[in-house]
Amino acid sequence: MNNIYDIVIIGGGVVGSSIARELSKYKLKICVLEKELDVCLETSGRNSGVLHAGFNNEPGSLMAKFCVEGNEGFDEIAKELNIPFKRTGKLVVGFSEEDKEKLIEIKKQGGVNHVEGLQIIGKEKIKELAPYVDGNFALYSPSTAILNPFIYTIAMAENAKENGVDFYLDNEVIDINRNNNIYEVRTIKDTYNSRWIINSAGLNSDKIGKMLGIEEYTIYPCRGEYFILDQKVGKYLNMPAYPVPNLKEGGLGIHLTPSIDGNVFIGPSNEYIDSKDDYSTTKEVMDLLIEDGNRIFPHIKKEYFIRNFSGIRPKLVGKNQGGYGDFIIELREDIPNIINLSGIESPGLTSAVPIAKYVVNLLGEKENLEDNPNFNKYRKGITNFNEQPIEIKRKLIEEDENYGEIICRCETITKAEILEAINNPLGVDTVTGIKYRTRAMMGRCQGGYCQTRIAKLIQKEKDKREEEILYSRKNSNMFVGKVRV
Structure with missing residues (x-):
């Protein structure tokens, strides 16, 4: 039987990726199934990028508790993962x-x-x-x-990947069954077998929940x-x-x-x-x-x-009721080896790390978790050439001539940065995947100058045909044939 894991995490947004990173501190075989082509295409990447303080949340709620904890602990996380904030x-x-x-x-x-x-x-x-x-x-x-929500989510996922977690992008879950104490999770591409499932599917957490036999939540x-x-x-x-x-x-x-x-x-x-x-x-x-x-x-x-x-918030309360429902984070006793998360809306970005720690604690109630001695908590991000002092810029260009070629003029993003982004640990090769990792195409012209040049670099580095270059999601093909660059 192939693709056998201790834990399958469904959903690779900031919360799912944070859970993956936290679990990679232990000797476990883990994978993340994400239906999109990158980890920050839905709620995790479509927000204000604010690290909230926690005064808007109902006292005693998980929202309040985790928001305050997430805010207080963010300096350390930002240092470990090289996240600008x-x-x-x-x-x-x-x-x-x-x-x-x-x-x-x-x-x-x-x-x-x-x-x-x-x-x-x-x-x-x-x-x-x-x-x-x-x-x-x-x-x-x-x-x-304030922080960059794209980099935050990507950093969590990349660090988890570097610590042994497998990420399967473009793998929407379509069915889940349990046989002989093993869950069979079927996606549009393959079947993954696991002792545990963690449902962190965000907007689709209710859909995944129903596949698991959890009927009481609606997003x-x-x-x-x-x-x-x-x-x-x-x-x-x-x-x-x-x-x-x-x-x-x-x-x-x-x-x-x-x-x-x-x-x-x-x-x-x-x-x-x-x-x-x-x-x-x-x-x-x-x-x-x-x-x-x-x-x-x-x-x-x-x-x-x-x-x-x-952006779209995955709310647990409908229009007639309004307001907020608290985070649902539960170890199910009626359904074995399931941790279910639902309604993780704002302040989910701020709360991601405390949520992940809470999930690990729940798992620890049922599993004997053994530390992973090879866990590396640090992640080096892509060097931002434009922010470096002049002497560092000269040194970078001496070491790699690609730092001397500007691809995105508005944001002063170099060819070296674009190439590093194209060869990212998660294997993302969409145009927005490069955009979110480097800020290329985020300036005044919104890619009017650099977008086709970036597409050409993706084509060359990934050995793709023009028709295979995707902007962001499936079927977002940018070209129908050759164009002039």
């Missing part, structure tokens, strides 16, 4: 007395959750902290941070749309700025967030939809983003808009 702080701004009362309640809730440093501040202090943000008062959270997809603003705007916004949230709606309101690379996000909106893969953006919502965003950051100009996108 910055503790910027965050403002939740208000205008009315009703807003102020809500902020006072949120601050109290944050105190119960052990979030440190929260303050209610006035207009003068707002302008001192964020000169271009408007509001009569605000809740200031000094521990909130309600909730779409949020965003605008991305040019880096020219980054100098005006040094920390995330949020409105007072309407928690009944199940979101934190349309806010503005600087990215770790200097862009600014406006969004997300909050709309329940029928499909789990409808990543549309709409003019109606785009207009709403501009209107609401201008209320707290009245410096938005249309010439700054470079792209829009959307």
Whole structure:
């Protein structure tokens, strides 16, 4: 019998990849089955990139506990995995007395959750902290941070891979059966056999759950749309700025967030939809983003808009109920050797590592986990040429002439960086796979200059025909034949 594992993890987003990395600290044979062509194409890569503090979550909930733990422990994880992030702080701004009362309640809730440093501040202090943000008062959270969600997810997966975890991308699970105490997990490509299954399938966790005999959870997809603003705007916004949230709606309101690379996000909106893969953006919502965003950051100009996108939250509560359901993370007693995760929405990104540790503890209740003496917690990311001092740049070019050729002009990404990304540990060879690992094509021209050059490099390095080059997902073929480059 081939493909026999101790543990099969279904879902390779940030939580599934974090679980894989945490489990690779032990002598176990593990694989991750991911239906997409990369590990950050759905919820894990389609968000604001905020490391939350934990004051918005219900006291006593897993959301609150893991969000606070994830925030407090992130410096260490970022160092181990070479993840760029910055503790910027965050403002939740208000205008009315009703807003102020809500902020006072949120601050109290944050105190119960052990979030440190929260303050209610006035207009003068707002302008001192964020000169271009408007509001009569605000809740200031000094521990909130920003990060690159693509790099975070990729780093977790790559480090898990380097520690012995097998990743099978483009392997959507279509059926699960159990025979002689072994689960047979059938995908569109193969069958994988395992003693344990961990369901970390995100938006499809209810679908996988039903294959396992878990009927009680339903995921309600909730779409949020965003605008991305040019880096020219980054100098005006040094920390995330949020409105007072309407928690009944199940979101934190349309806010503005600087990215770790200097862009600014406006969004997300909050709309329940029928499909789990409808990543549309709409003019109606785009207009709403501009209107609401201008209320707290009245410096938005249309010439700054470079792209829009959307993400989908896997909510456990429907539109009629609203609000939030807590994370479901359970060791099933009615179904043997199953750990089921469902409803891992925001703050799932912040909570990923504590969730992974919790899953390992659950597994440890049933299994004798033996340490892996070869575990290496460090991962070296792709060298960012543009951020290096001039003497290091000269040395890099002397050692590898590909550092002397710029492929992406907007972001100053070199050929050496593109080649390193193409030859990544997970074997991802899509155009967006290179984009998410290097920031190429994320600048003002959005790939107008470099995209075809990157496609040509993928073709050469991976020995592909033009027709085989994919943009992001299956059937996203970029070419139907030869083109001029």
